[in-house]
Amino acid sequence: MTKHFGTASVRFSNPPSIIGAAAIVGPKEGEGPLASYFDKISADILFNKDTWEQAESELMRQTIELAVQKAGLSAEEINYILAGDLLNQNSGSVYGARSFGRPFFGLFGACSAIGMAMGLGAMIVDGGFADNVVANASSHFCGAEKTFRFPLELGTQRAPTASWTVTGDGAVVLSSNGNGPFVTSATTGAIVDLGQKDVNNMGAAMAPAAAEVIKNHFNDLYLPHDYYDVIATGDLGLYGSKLAEQLLQDSGFDFGERLVDCGALIFDNENQDTHAGGSGCGCSATVFAGYFMKKIRDGEIKKMLLVPTGALHSVVTIQQGETIPGIAHAVAIERKM
Amino acid sequence: MTKHFGTASVRFSNPPSIIGAAAIVGPKEGEGPLASYFDKISADILFNKDTWEQAESELMRQTIELAVQKAGLSAEEINYILAGDLLNQNSGSVYGARSFGRPFFGLFGACSAIGMAMGLGAMIVDGGFADNVVANASSHFCGAEKTFRFPLELGTQRAPTASWTVTGDGAVVLSSNGNGPFVTSATTGAIVDLGQKDVNNMGAAMAPAAAEVIKNHFNDLYLPHDYYDVIATGDLGLYGSKLAEQLLQDSGFDFGERLVDCGALIFDNENQDTHAGGSGCGCSATVFAGYFMKKIRDGEIKKMLLVPTGALHSVVTIQQGETIPGIAHAVAIERKM
Numbered sequence: 001m002t003k004h005f006g007t008a009s010v011r012f013s014n015p016p017s018i019i020g021a022a023a024i025v026g027p028k029e030g031e032g033p034l035a036s037y038f039d040k041i042s043a044d045i046l047f048n049k050d051t052w053e054q055a056e057s058e059l060m061r062q063t064i065e066l067a068v069q070k071a072g073l074s075a076e077e078i079n080y081i082l083a084g085d086l087l088n089q090n091s092g093s094v095y096g097a098r099s100f101g102r103p104f105f106g107l108f109g110a111c112s113a114i115g116m117a118m119g120l121g122a123m124i125v126d127g128g129f130a131d132n133v134v135a136n137a138s139s140h141f142c143g144a145e146k147t148f149r150f151p152l153e154l155g156t157q158r159a160p161t162a163s164w165t166v167t168g169d170g171a172v173v174l175s176s177n178g179n180g181p182f183v184t185s186a187t188t189g190a191i192v193d194l195g196q197k198d199v200n201n202m203g204a205a206m207a208p209a210a211a212e213v214i215k216n217h218f219n220d221l222y223l224p225h226d227y228y229d230v231i232a233t234g235d236l237g238l239y240g241s242k243l244a245e246q247l248l249q250d251s252g253f254d255f256g257e258r259l260v261d262c263g264a265l266i267f268d269n270e271n272q273d274t275h276a277g278g279s280g281c282g283c284s285a286t287v288f289a290g291y292f293m294k295k296i297r298d299g300e301i302k303k304m305l306l307v308p309t310g311a312l313h314s315v316v317t318i319q320q321g322e323t324i325p326g327i328a329h330a331v332a333i334e335r336k337m
Numbered sequence: 338m339t340k341h342f343g344t345a346s347v348r349f350s351n352p353p354s355i356i357g358a359a360a361i362v363g364p365k366e367g368e369g370p371l372a373s374y375f376d377k378i379s380a381d382i383l384f385n386k387d388t389w390e391q392a393e394s395e396l397m398r399q400t401i402e403l404a405v406q407k408a409g410l411s412a413e414e415i416n417y418i419l420a421g422d423l424l425n426q427n428s429g430s431v432y433g434a435r436s437f438g439r440p441f442f443g444l445f446g447a448c449s450a451i452g453m454a455m456g457l458g459a460m461i462v463d464g465g466f467a468d469n470v471v472a473n474a475s476s477h478f479c480g481a482e483k484t485f486r487f488p489l490e491l492g493t494q495r496a497p498t499a500s501w502t503v504t505g506d507g508a509v510v511l512s513s514n515g516n517g518p519f520v521t522s523a524t525t526g527a528i529v530d531l532g533q534k535d536v537n538n539m540g541a542a543m544a545p546a547a548a549e550v551i552k553n554h555f556n557d558l559y560l561p562h563d564y565y566d567v568i569a570t571g572d573l574g575l576y577g578s579k580l581a582e583q584l585l586q587d588s589g590f591d592f593g594e595r596l597v598d599c600g601a602l603i604f605d606n607e608n609q610d611t612h613a614g615g616s617g618c619g620c621s622a623t624v625f626a627g628y629f630m631k632k633i634r635d636g637e638i639k640k641m642l643l644v645p646t647g648a649l650h651s652v653v654t655i656q657q658g659e660t661i662p663g664i665a666h667a668v669a670i671e672r673k674m
Contacts, residue, residue: 003465008416008440010466051657079345080525088425089651090445094528098662103345103525105453106445106649108427116442120457127464128340129347188417188440191431312443314426320388325435 003126006220009187015337016125017178019132020071023290024063025282026141026167032267037290038168039066045142045167052143053091059169060085060096060138067134067171067289075100078173079130082121084113085138085281086165087147092138102134110310111206111235112189113137114170114285115329118306119186121174122331131176137308138169139280148199148315159200163237163263163279164272170285172293181296182337187217187330191312195323199313202324203240203263203276206309209326210236211247214307217330218253229301231255232292234284234308234328235263237276262287262308284308296335303334340463343557346524352674353462354515356469357408360627361400362619363478363504369604374627375505376403382479382504389480390428396506397422397433397475404471404508404626412437415510416467419458421450422475422618423502424484429475439471447647448543448572449526450474451507451622452666455643456523458511459668468513474645475506476617485536485652496537500574500600500616501609507622509630518633519674524554524667528649532660536650539661540577540600540613543646546663547573548584551644554667555590566638568592569629571621571645571665572600574613599624599645621645633672640671 004010023038030041040062047058060083068075081100084107085092097104109116117135124130142152144165150156174183192209210233218225236244241261248255262284263277278287288306295301309328318324341347360375367378377399384395397420405412418437421444422429434441446453454472461467479489481502487493511520529546547570555562573581578598585592599621600614615624625643632638646665655661 002468004416004467013465053653053657079341084445086426087651088653089423089447089649091651091654094649094662095654095659098528098530101527103527104664105457105525108421108443108445110426120442120461123464123466124460127460127466128350129460129464130341131339188442190438190440191435193435312426312431314424314428316390316425317428317432320390322432325431327441 007216009185009217009220011185012122012126014126015182015184016122016174018172018181019175019178020067020173021289021293022063022067022070023170023286024059025286029166029168029266032272034266034291037294052140052146053087056092056138056140056143057096060092061099063169063171064134064136067173071173073132075102078102078132078134080105080124080133082107082117082133083136084109084117086110086144109327110312111279111281111283112308112310112327112329113281115308115331118183118331119188119329122183122186125174125176133174134171135174136171137281137285139165139282141165141167144280158275161201161239161276163202163276164274165280166266166278166283166286168282168286170282170289172289181333181335183331184334185221185332187213187220189213189328191325191327193323193325197323199318202311203237204243205311205324206326207236207240207243208247209328210244210307210309213328213330214248215251215253225253228303228305230304231259232304232306233261235279236261236309237263237279239276306331306333344553346522346554346557348522349459349463351463352519352521353459353511355509355518356512356515357404357510358626358630359400359404359407360507360623361396362623366503366505366603369609371603371628374631389477389483390424393429393475393477393480394433397429398436400506400508401471401473404510408510410469412439415439415469415471417442417461417470419444419454419470420473421446421454423447423481446664447649448616448618448620449645449647449664449666450618452643452645452668455520455668456525456666459520459523462511462513470511471508472511473508474618474622476502476619478502478504481617495612498538498576498613500539500572500613501604501611502617503603503615503620503623505619505623507626509626518670518672520668521671522558522669524550524557526550526665528662528664530660530662534660536655539648540574541580542648542661543663544573544577544580545584546665547581547644547646550665550667551585552588552590562590565640565642567641568596569641569643570598572616573598573646574600574616576613643668643670
């Protein structure tokens, strides 16, 4: 049976259920407006480890452990872990997943990672290849600054359009059995690159990809524009989200207040000095696994489209004069099937 | 219907057909014993570009274009590109895939990438989520040396157990329609880390993962030990392959001459000075898409198990004293269903 439609949308015939979700964040996120929605706030940004990289792996390990526990499963009942992060060679995920001894797929979609992990994970479950999978994404402010910008010790001033990488991990357990919420459909994005080169304005680089995948999703599946209560982009931030909104409006999609951005939600910019807002794989992952999952479970949100966004450049490609390729993946989560 | 068995093995109910495959390599691979099996040998290791990273992306672009063409398709008929490489933030794949404008999944499994891409790609096709997908993996000797070891300009002496990263890209097109060869089953590996720290002996770090996934594959699917004509590990090289053979023998699996290694096949060590042999995502990818695919099509090989192997460390984790996590994924390819 064909389950795919249009550009790259799939509708699941047996929508996988999210039977467990967990979000653990660092101290700064724990001082933000969504603090009460996270499962755990670590006062120690090193998570009791010696390096930023080890800290991210430990954060990832703890979050998966908690999500699996909340799902009422043991690690042995997880068929696959799908995980992405920002560090070179997926170090955050690799070393964090190591102790579980479960079949492992490392993903790279930059900050779109949780969308990719949930989309692929749902295909694996709906396709009959697994009973339970973990979809995970993590990032760490200090590790990301070291990898992509400057060592923190330099105290470099930040551009107003720069975003603040979230220290956080969001994990969801998708299962062939469960009472929801369900992953009902997904649209996978292509790389969209309009020539943006400014790494201090990644929202602008990702906005066209976000607009594109949202349009494709609605068009491919013939959905009315008011189908979802919430459409949440990943981490376009305060500036990029305006661009995406404009691009969508130009194409006849006016979602009004339904359209929000995880990067704009997670910090209080006025008091936390986060400039464009939150970013990083952990941004959409924690805001979804923490904030939105609670609102869905409480019935406040019945249907939502999560659209994590990623900027796929590396330091080396930017130094060579390349532009920033953007990508976004859309995943639909509905309270009932 | 459950299609999964044991630890992490899946048997496809409608095995995807490999309807196109292409392998393009650099000059050194073109002087090796498998030269006649590759579709194209580039005399220019820069592939007419200015940097190693751009060269790898161009190599990747050309190889996918050729594989899709050999499949008799246009790029628009490809539902997903799944691709992995060794560069930071998957730069080789990202910038190479950009021009196709197709839905894109970036994968990180180090040199196990083609196994991961084919396994996940086959799940996507068999699950009904795509008609055609491209599974791809690339590496470039100069880019890998720059990323993981030393700039070539230093002329650093190589350790005898060090492997030589293959400059090459292998792409296969998996389709829901076709006359084979077919991807009939797959076993996904977990991270196996026995504490090896020597980045000049990655074969030793990966051998336990290779042995583990091979054992799991045979046990999960209850296969007789002589089921496959060939079991080809990815890039354990001359030393690592001996370790894997020993580990398998210790567990009662004696495959004799059926067990070969892509890294040991691609170079003539005596005359090419490649020490432990070939490695890199492009090693198993080109040896499979070039050499083995021809032998399968010619009927010389009827059933084979491809077991790409990966060392999942990064420069940073090694500098921090971490060990090298190994992984391997097994994919079964059979001439007839």
